[in-house]
Amino acid sequence: MLSFLIAEIPRLFTIYNVILLLKAALTTLSLSAVGCVIGLFFGFLLSIARLSHRPIFWPLKALALIYVEILRRVPFLITLMIFFFGAQVLGFNISALAIAFISTSVISTAFVAEIVRAGLRAVKPSQMEAAAVMNFSAWHSFWHVRLPQAWPLILPPVFGYFVLFIKDTALASQVGVLELTQAGKILNTKGFSASLVYGAVLILYFIISYPLARFGAYLERRLGASRHSRPRRAI
Amino acid sequence: MAHLDIRGLVARYNNATVLDGIDLSIERGEIVSLIGPSGSGKSTLLRVISGLLPPREGTVSLAGETINYADRRSLRRSRDKLAIVFQQYNLFGNMNVLRNVMVAPVTIQKRDKKTVEAEARALLDKVGLGDKLTSYPDELSGGQQQRVAIARALCLKPDILLLDEVTSALDPERVGEVLDTVKMLAADNMTLLIVSHEMGFVREVSHRVAFMADGKIQEMGPPAQIFGAPQQPRTQAFVSRILGH
Known part of the structure; x- marks a missing residue:
């Protein structure tokens, strides 16, 4: 079995297949990066709105609460499907990739907003x-x-979420986005061994998520272990 | 004109009345101490004066200007004139000692940074912490933190300083160093309103002492009267119990 797999390696890693996998990895990376950046930005805005005591922000506060409470409870796949089919029903001509970008950003914003809050x-x-x-x-x-004392509490769980979030982007394959999981499926249906194909996909996911996890751990060491804050409680 | 004038002050936490018609007038340079059992409203009175708990009734006037606690500008003006030192210090945990003292004068009062730094260093020297400028609050003992809190309050150049049980969170060894600092302020002719359980200290530094119970000032007078010949039965019971220990 092992010798069979080893013999298949040169057949799998042709230039065409390698480019397919790298393009898919780039899509996964883009989906993750856009989701993280937009999630962090709007998550902060939503959490600030939710913490505001001024009456002028109450409508925004209510909207933020509804947004976060609903979207944190809906599976990512359902959100993706709603955006995908919703766009079709409403007659918007949006690519599956754009739908995936919007969905990942919407979901990420809800989760990050709660962590930041x-x-x-x-x-x-x-x-x-x-x-x-x-x-x-x-x-x-x-x-x-507030912010300097909250950073050490916010960043570790945010980065923990981002690492999980990278894996969730695999669901974008359900609407036809060529990301890593989808690339694995394509190569598998071409007759390559599932073990070998998904082994390669696994390594690429690891290459994408590991630096982020290390960066999160670095920030946790620098900020979380810092003596310069005394939080009331952990998140 | 009284420096701090409080008339008919009523404050409530939810529906519980914690201040029930406080009348108190303090002259410029006067040192008034509030004593009384826990829950009598002493700390609440300081919170109300500083605007952390809005009063339900009554007025507070600072140097002749009545504070409108519902108006941000009025509250800001009043807070420009007073400073409070909290029982639990409340130093900013993310800032070192020097920055804790400098942040409000530089950022909020927009005073010249170099001048403020020189003043902050001098104040920290005065309270015996000139060698702790770059330390963070959690690297300091309770007594040291409390002295930083006093220096921070003084660097704001307040007209009136409110001290809320500045020694109650300290172990007995640290109490002395904070009390010595407050005595220095008393010698500087600053208007002080002190909440304290340190009766010896209260008797030594105060011009007048107010005994509070059930949200009211039950009796007020010079320390000799309150500690030597209290008029009200509740004051007598409190003083005899405290001095008996």
Whole structure:
């Protein structure tokens, strides 16, 4: 069996197949990167809206709450399908890849928003009171006190989520996006051994997610273990 | 004109009345201490004055200007004039000692950074922490943190300083160093409103002492009266119990 697999390696890794796998890996990487960046950006905005006490933000706060509570509870595949078929029903001519980008960003935003909110809320209220009596504005309190103390709580789970999220992008294959899992399926249906094909796919997923996991661990060491904050509770 | 004038102040946590008609007038440079059993409303009074808990009724006037706690600008103006030192220090955990002292004067009051730094260094020297400028709060003892908190409050150049049980979170060995710092302030003729359970200290530094119970000032007078010849039965019971220990 092993000798059979070894003999198949040169047949599998032809230039055409390697380019197919690399293109698919690039798509997985793009889906992950866009999802992470947009999720982080809008996740922050949503969490700030949810933490605001000003009446002017109440409608936004309610929308943010509904958004986060619903989308965190819906499987990614369902969200993907809703966007995919919803776009068709509404007559939008959007590519499957664009649908996958939108879906990953929408889901990532909901999860990151909740992690960020929990991190920001974990900063002791007494720290904010100290800032308030010294006439810090809401922005100054956020920028100088809350955010620096919340970072060590926010970043490790966010990066943990991102690593899981990279794996979730495999579901984009269900709407025909040529990402890594889909590339594996294609090569497998061409007659290559499933063990060999999915072994190669596994290695590529690892190559994409491992640096992110290491970067998260690095930030955790630098920030999480830092003595420069005293969170009230972990997330 | 009284420096701090409080009239008919009522405050509630949810539906529980914690301050029930406080009247208190403090002259410029006067040192008034609030004593009383736990839950009597002493710390709440400081929280209300500093705007952390809005009053339900009554007025607070600082140097003749009545504070409108519902108006941000009025609250900001009042907070420009006073500073509070919290029982639990509340130093910013993400900043070192020097930055803790400098951040508000530089960032909020927009004062010249070099001047503020010189003042902060001098204040920290004064409270005996000139060698801890780059330390973070969790590297300091409770007494050292409390002295940083006092230096931070003073660097704001307040007209009135509110001290909320500044020694209660400290072990007995650290109490002395903080009390010595407060005595220095008293000598500088600053208006101080002190909440304390350190009766010896209260008797030594205060011009007047107010005994609080059930959200009211039950009795107020010079330390000699409150500790030597209290008029009200509740004050007598409290003082005899405290001094008896």
